[in-house]
Amino acid sequence: MNRGGRKAEFASTEEYTPKERIVLTVDALERAVVGWVEMHKELYSFFADHTNAENIDPEIKFEPEEFDEALAFRLPKPDARSLELMAQLHRLLRDLRAQVTDNDN
Numbered sequence: 001m002n003r004g005g006r007k008a009e010f011a012s013t014e015e016y017t018p019k020e021r022i023v024l025t026v027d028a029l030e031r032a033v034v035g036w037v038e039m040h041k042e043l044y045s046f047f048a049d050h051t052n053a054e055n056i057d058p059e060i061k062f063e064p065e066e067f068d069e070a071l072a073f074r075l076p077k078p079d080a081r082s083l084e085l086m087a088q089l090h091r092l093l094r095d096l097r098a099q100v101t102d103n104d105n
Helices: 018-049 080-102
Strands: 059-062 071-074
Touching: 018 080
Parallel strands: none
Antiparallel strands: 059 071
Protein backbone atom coordinates (compact mmCIF):
# COMPACT_ATOMS: atom_id res chain seq x y z
CA MET A 1 0.00 0.00 0.00
CA ASN A 2 1.62 3.26 -1.15
CA ARG A 3 0.46 6.34 0.71
CA GLY A 4 2.08 8.73 -1.76
CA GLY A 5 4.20 10.53 0.85
CA ARG A 6 7.81 11.58 0.57
CA LYS A 7 10.55 9.13 1.43
CA ALA A 8 12.41 9.89 4.62
CA GLU A 9 15.95 11.16 4.14
CA PHE A 10 18.56 10.41 6.75
CA ALA A 11 21.89 12.13 7.25
CA SER A 12 24.96 9.98 6.88
CA THR A 13 28.49 10.38 8.13
CA GLU A 14 31.40 10.54 5.71
CA GLU A 15 35.00 10.18 6.75
CA TYR A 16 37.40 13.04 6.05
CA THR A 17 40.04 12.40 3.43
CA PRO A 18 43.68 12.50 4.56
CA LYS A 19 44.09 15.89 2.84
CA GLU A 20 41.01 17.27 4.60
CA ARG A 21 42.40 16.03 7.92
CA ILE A 22 45.70 17.82 7.30
CA VAL A 23 43.93 21.08 6.40
CA LEU A 24 41.71 20.84 9.49
CA THR A 25 44.76 20.19 11.68
CA VAL A 26 46.63 23.16 10.19
CA ASP A 27 43.57 25.37 10.76
CA ALA A 28 43.32 24.19 14.38
CA LEU A 29 47.01 24.85 15.02
CA GLU A 30 46.75 28.33 13.54
CA ARG A 31 43.75 29.19 15.67
CA ALA A 32 45.07 27.68 18.88
CA VAL A 33 48.75 28.64 18.75
CA VAL A 34 49.28 31.43 16.26
CA GLY A 35 45.96 33.06 17.14
CA TRP A 36 46.83 33.03 20.84
CA VAL A 37 50.17 34.76 20.21
CA GLU A 38 48.47 37.47 18.13
CA MET A 39 45.88 37.98 20.87
CA HIS A 40 48.63 38.07 23.51
CA LYS A 41 50.52 40.77 21.58
CA GLU A 42 47.35 42.85 21.16
CA LEU A 43 46.37 42.55 24.83
CA TYR A 44 49.84 43.47 26.01
CA SER A 45 49.96 46.41 23.61
CA PHE A 46 46.54 47.60 24.80
CA PHE A 47 47.57 47.49 28.46
CA ALA A 48 50.93 49.11 27.73
CA ASP A 49 49.19 51.95 25.90
CA HIS A 50 46.70 52.51 28.74
CA THR A 51 49.05 52.45 31.72
CA ASN A 52 51.80 54.80 32.77
CA ALA A 53 53.88 52.20 34.57
CA GLU A 54 56.86 50.71 32.76
CA ASN A 55 58.08 47.13 33.15
CA ILE A 56 54.76 45.96 34.49
CA ASP A 57 53.07 42.70 33.63
CA PRO A 58 49.34 43.37 33.38
CA GLU A 59 47.12 41.12 35.42
CA ILE A 60 43.77 39.90 34.15
CA LYS A 61 41.22 38.64 36.66
CA PHE A 62 38.05 36.71 36.05
CA GLU A 63 35.75 37.55 38.93
CA PRO A 64 32.98 35.05 39.65
CA GLU A 65 29.54 36.25 40.65
CA GLU A 66 29.77 34.22 43.85
CA PHE A 67 32.29 34.84 46.61
CA ASP A 68 34.75 32.28 45.26
CA GLU A 69 38.34 33.12 44.53
CA ALA A 70 39.04 35.04 41.35
CA LEU A 71 41.06 33.41 38.60
CA ALA A 72 43.97 35.68 37.73
CA PHE A 73 46.92 35.42 35.41
CA ARG A 74 49.75 37.72 34.51
CA LEU A 75 50.36 38.74 30.95
CA PRO A 76 54.15 38.89 30.47
CA LYS A 77 55.66 40.94 27.71
CA PRO A 78 56.05 38.79 24.58
CA ASP A 79 59.75 38.15 24.00
CA ALA A 80 61.32 38.62 20.58
CA ARG A 81 62.49 34.99 20.24
CA SER A 82 59.01 33.60 20.87
CA LEU A 83 57.51 36.02 18.36
CA GLU A 84 60.13 35.03 15.78
CA LEU A 85 59.44 31.32 16.31
CA MET A 86 55.69 31.89 16.07
CA ALA A 87 56.08 33.77 12.80
CA GLN A 88 58.18 30.89 11.48
CA LEU A 89 55.54 28.37 12.56
CA HIS A 90 52.85 30.45 10.88
CA ARG A 91 54.81 30.49 7.60
CA LEU A 92 55.37 26.73 7.77
CA LEU A 93 51.67 26.08 8.39
CA ARG A 94 50.71 28.30 5.43
CA ASP A 95 53.24 26.50 3.22
CA LEU A 96 51.93 23.11 4.30
CA ARG A 97 48.34 24.14 3.58
CA ALA A 98 49.35 25.49 0.17
CA GLN A 99 51.17 22.28 -0.74
CA VAL A 100 48.24 20.11 0.30
CA THR A 101 45.60 22.20 -1.43
CA ASP A 102 47.70 22.78 -4.59
CA ASN A 103 47.89 19.00 -5.05
CA ASP A 104 44.09 18.89 -5.32
CA ASN A 105 44.19 20.56 -8.73
